[in-house]
Amino acid sequence: MHPDCDDGRITAFGMLLEAHGALVAVVGRELEAATDLTIGWFEVLIRLARSPGQRLRMSELASQAALSTSGLTRLVDRMEEARLIRREACPSDRRGAFAVLTDTGAAALEAALPAHLDSLERHVVAPLGAERLSELAAMLETLRDRARGGPPPPPGR
Amino acid sequence: MHPDCDDGRITAFGMLLEAHGALVAVVGRELEAATDLTIGWFEVLIRLARSPGQRLRMSELASQAALSTSGLTRLVDRMEEARLIRREACPSDRRGAFAVLTDTGAAALEAALPAHLDSLERHVVAPLGAERLSELAAMLETLRDRARGGPPPPPGR
């Protein structure tokens, strides 16, 4: 076996993959049992709810949700069909479109919150405690920001 | 807007999703540019490489890779077709099968390691530093273990 296979960097990255996978599995299962939202849908709804006018441009939403633009088009198609969000034309740029939270979507989100918060309480807060959790969030935020518009040029290619 | 939408728990969980998404995107892009392995394939190879006999049972591999057994079946199909791994019958339990690293697979893994380690160095180690990284890994491990067969931390299992 190659010695680098046990490198701490690989282990740490693997841990991120495994923790993400395990948490999404259990939290997602609980969320879907209590509502009929998947984590992906929930994340879209909550991002819209937190945005001024309960709306975001398609491309902005794609970026926040880490989806491709075409992937987002289809996701919005399905959520629009479920009446949770709707598209609205952008008055200042007629190429653009907003995704807007509907009343149905806001209600679904609010109905899902108690169960979801409880789920996060048990699976995220309880194992770490509030203090270490905020440390974790800060580190993850650093990683995210650095991986997105990273100060160091990403592709040397 | 509902006040709970800004809850720290939701933010922390969202950060996990975003950091995971952003890192997988950039590290995966670099890995695929340097080799023709995806992150998923790489993770399978490295887990096999670390295991005695360079082999794992299908179900064990599925568990480690946070994949369902059915998802693993198809993944192993494609990787077997690419000659990176092969299936081998388990002599002691005729229901079972091993996934075994082939020489081709070991060579592909070794060829991928330098670029991948460099990628992790820049995107994971550099933003946090080695010390905070090990903290992060420890917290993620706690979350993972708790989310999997969750034995609560306060009382011994």
Added chain:
DNA sequence: CTGGGATAGTTGTTCATACAACAACTCGCC
């Protein structure tokens, strides 16, 4: 004003992946 390049979003195709449901099988026990 006008021509042309850049941008926003949609659509179609193809492939990879996720899980649930399912069938086939082994093992251990009576």
Added chain:
DNA sequence: GGCGAGTTGTTGTATGAACAACTATCCCAG
């Protein structure tokens, strides 16, 4: 011998990514 629990691996269905083609629109330079 055979029942039943648990495990293993294969199918159906759905979602998401990458890529390219296409429309409509914006904006800038001349």
